[in-house]
Structures are given as C-alpha cells and as structure tokens.
Amino acid sequence: MSDQSSNFPFGTFGQEEGLDVAAIFGGGAPASDVNPFETPVAQQAESSTPESQPQVTENAAQPPQTAPALQAAPAAVSEPQTPQTAPASAPAQTVVHAAPPAEMDNPIAAAFTQKAAENTQKGLLEKPPVFFHKNVKEPIEDASMTFEELRIRKSEDFTDLEEGKYVSWSVDYCGIRKDIKDPKGTTIISVKETIERSREFLDALKKSKDKNPACLVKPKVVMKTKGTAASYKGNFQTVEEARASDKVICVIPSSDGRFYELRKTDAGEFIAPASKVVDFQQVRAGFTPALPLIPLDLIGSIASFFRSFMEENAEYEALALIYWSVEAECFFAYVPKQTVRKDHIEADLRDCPYDDDPRYIRYADIHSHNSMEAFFSHVDDRDERGTGLYLVMGKLDRFFPDIKARISCGGSFVDIDPGEVIEGLKRDYPQDWVKNVSREQKHPLRGFPVRPSGFLPSALEERL
Numbered sequence: 001m002s003d004q005s006s007n008f009p010f011g012t013f014g015q016e017e018g019l020d021v022a023a024i025f026g027g028g029a030p031a032s033d034v035n036p037f038e039t040p041v042a043q044q045a046e047s048s049t050p051e052s053q054p055q056v057t058e059n060a061a062q063p064p065q066t067a068p069a070l071q072a073a074p075a076a077v078s079e080p081q082t083p084q085t086a087p088a089s090a091p092a093q094t095v096v097h098a099a100p101p102a103e104m105d106n107p108i109a110a111a112f113t114q115k116a117a118e119n120t121q122k123g124l125l126e127k128p129p130v131f132f133h134k135n136v137k138e139p140i141e142d143a144s145m146t147f148e149e150l151r152i153r154k155s156e157d158f159t160d161l162e163e164g165k166y167v168s169w170s171v172d173y174c175g176i177r178k179d180i181k182d183p184k185g186t187t188i189i190s191v192k193e194t195i196e197r198s199r200e201f202l203d204a205l206k207k208s209k210d211k212n213p214a215c216l217v218k219p220k221v222v223m224k225t226k227g228t229a230a231s232y233k234g235n236f237q238t239v240e241e242a243r244a245s246d247k248v249i250c251v252i253p254s255s256d257g258r259f260y261e262l263r264k265t266d267a268g269e270f271i272a273p274a275s276k277v278v279d280f281q282q283v284r285a286g287f288t289p290a291l292p293l294i295p296l297d298l299i300g301s302i303a304s305f306f307r308s309f310m311e312e313n314a315e316y317e318a319l320a321l322i323y324w325s326v327e328a329e330c331f332f333a334y335v336p337k338q339t340v341r342k343d344h345i346e347a348d349l350r351d352c353p354y355d356d357d358p359r360y361i362r363y364a365d366i367h368s369h370n371s372m373e374a375f376f377s378h379v380d381d382r383d384e385r386g387t388g389l390y391l392v393m394g395k396l397d398r399f400f401p402d403i404k405a406r407i408s409c410g411g412s413f414v415d416i417d418p419g420e421v422i423e424g425l426k427r428d429y430p431q432d433w434v435k436n437v438s439r440e441q442k443h444p445l446r447g448f449p450v451r452p453s454g455f456l457p458s459a460l461e462e463r464l
Helices: 010-016 021-025 040-047 050-060 067-078 107-124 147-154 188-196 199-207 239-244 296-307 378-383 431-435 458-463
Strands: 130-133 136-139 167-173 176-180 215-221 233-235 249-253 259-264 269-273 319-325 330-334 337-340 345-348 360-368 388-394 402-409 412-416
Touching: 130 147, 147 167, 147 215, 167 188, 176 188, 176 199, 188 215, 239 249, 239 259, 296 319, 296 330, 296 388
Parallel strands: 130 215, 233 249, 360 388
Antiparallel strands: 130 136, 167 176, 167 215, 249 259, 259 269, 319 330, 319 360, 337 345, 388 402, 402 412
8 A cells, every 4th residue: 555655646536435536537448548657567556456447438438527526536535435336427517628729629720721712812913903092993904003193094084193292092991091102103013012921911712701801092182172073984986975874984975076074973974075086096197098109201291281381471360180090000190170370279160071980089279379489278168178189389480389288178277298199209319328318407696696786786786
C-alpha cells in the first residue's frame, strides 16, 4: 500500500471509488490504454481487477466530457464512500454535456469555401472598374488613367464635375471603401488591384452573397455647383425617340443643320444647341470627282472664247457648260444662247440638247469675269444653288488667267482647289530643282519704330 500511495493517486480512485479516469483524462481512449502517470504496480493492480473492466469499456465508448466533469475528482477524494454498483442508467446521465462546435465538424467544407472565394477573386481581376455617378454606371475601359483624367473626360457629360477642386473620389469594392487622397497621381487600376490583393477583400468575398461584385469608382461633389444631372448619351433621329428612351443626354439632329442636346432632370427637360458633338466622326467638306480631270486643252479653248468678248472699249462676260459623254468617255463644252453685259449674263437653257439625255452628264458651269478678278458674286450665289461644280475665270487680259472653283451642295457653297478638277494645274517637277534653291530667312529689323505716316509732322517723319 505504501508503494501505491507514493504514486499518482487517480489510479486508486478509478478502482475503489468507481471513477472513470479514462473518461476524465483520456478523451474517450480505448480501455486498453493506461495512465502514463501510474507506476507499473498501479497498472498491474488495475489490470487485475476484472469487475471494473465492463464499466471502463462502457465509459470509453462515450465522447469526452467537458470541463465541468473534471470538478468531480476532488470531491470524490475528500469523501470516500463504500463501493457500490452504479445503476444501468448512470453512464447515460454522466455522458457528454455539449457537442463540439459545428464549424469545426467539416474542415473539407471550409476548404471548399476558401477555394471558391479564391477562384471568384481571380475572376474579378478581369472585370473593368465601373464609373458610378448619379445612378449612371459605365465600364471604364482604360483603367490606367488617373482619377483626375477620368473627371476631365466625364465633365463634358456631367457639368457638376467641371471643377476639379470641388470633386473627391472613392472606390467601393465588395463593401471595402478606399478614399483617394491624390486624384492626379493615382491610377484607377492601382487602387483596384490593391483591394483585390488584400486579405480583407478575400474575407469579404466569403461573407458576401454577391459573388460578382463591381468595383465602383465614385466621384462626389464636395461643394454645390450649378449643373444638370446627366446620364449616358444616346443619338436619336427625333425628339420623340429621345424622350421615350432611358437616356438622360440625347443628341438630336435638327432641320436647321445643327445638333441639339436634350437633357432630362428631375426639374424638367432641357434642350439647347450642342456645343460639342463627339459621338460622330469628323466630316470634312469637299468634292471627290467620279470622272477624270478636265483636260487643260479644253480649258484653254474656253479661255480663248472668253477673251474674244474683251474689246478695246467694252468687256463682256460669257458662259459655257462642260459635259461628259458617257459613250465617248470624254469632256466637251457647250455654249447656250445668252445675252451678256460687263457684269451680267442671262442664259436660256431650254434648248440645251444634253440635259435630258442619259448619255451625257453635266459636269461644270464656267463663266468669265473678263479683266476683273475671279470671284463668286451674290448673283452667282443665287443662280448656282443646284448641286454641282462651278468655275469662274478672271484676269483674262493676262497670259495666265485666274481661276476659282467651288461646289454647291444643296445650296451650301464650299471652295475647292481648281487643281482637283482641272488637269495640268498640278504637275510634277524634278526634285533636283528643289536642291538648287536655298531659302533665306529674313529677320525683322529691331530697334526701329514703325512710322505712322500722316500723323506726325514731316520733319519728325524724316528723322524716323
């Protein structure tokens, strides 16, 4: 007995007092397990007691007890009682008081949740950020721009963003908000990537019901300024189509040749001429001939005809029409009946045999200004409203006359280079000619005042 009392006492209690030491300290270990703190003698004593084995085996099958069950050991030591057989229902009453936490039961499900969040995170890397302002959402295709560059680009549509010093920026991504302190030096993509790489973002994805959140780039006007609420633009043919659309900024062409902008706000509908129409490509006025250039010989013949009406004491204008023969594939001139004066022509085209014949195309009208400069007068503007090509020839008293050309497109006139329709005016020349010419740069004289003639006394003008 002296050897047993010098060892760890709980081996004795397990035999004499009916306590299940394995259930208390072993965590549900099998009955064959032994207490590592017991001496070999105690182990032999325990194994030599066959009547306690059924109880140990029965209790070993139970789950481990919780911490409150450990408090029963000291009470059993202080007040020993005579051994007695526990009722059959006793083991069921002393079984586990609480089950392990549910979240620790299935580590495989937790791993799947972690992997799903990581895959979602990788997919979001490909999504562009979204500009979000006044309930308008638009993907930002070029996320490499700074927040300030985005403000400048959007200020044409959102007038409240025109003043950069009154606009602040933030990024809202899956419940994570980042305020932008340096809009001019911070790119949109850098903020998006910083959030996506953070542990906070991965944890937020696990908890969020939305597994495909958008990275919202939000401007905020920190000071109230004048402006109209805007939405993204659309191009429409009529005002009715624009009003029926869900667009807030609507660009509409008008019969006066201008574009108008319709903006819808809570206060009402605003329509005004559009100052900038950036949604349409730039169109340049001009003429693209579908026929060859007019031969220079034909122009020379017409010039000789015009010179014939320049007499010593009187000068007259004249008119000629240039046609293209579809069958012969060549140009020719026709002179209609006309009454002429120095500054006026009255022509009768009723007897022209070519205008109603599909074998001929009326290509250009050309008239003369005798010794006057080549220009289009107000009378010409009235008579040349039909869509076509028009030429005027002046300074016919010189060896090389002046020639001006223009087109009329539904009554709108556009000047063009005569070399675009007449051959020979633009000719190639040897490049060696250019090599032999040196351009001298003239430097303006400095220190000499400009003499305002007629405003100073003659003596002072002579000094200057």
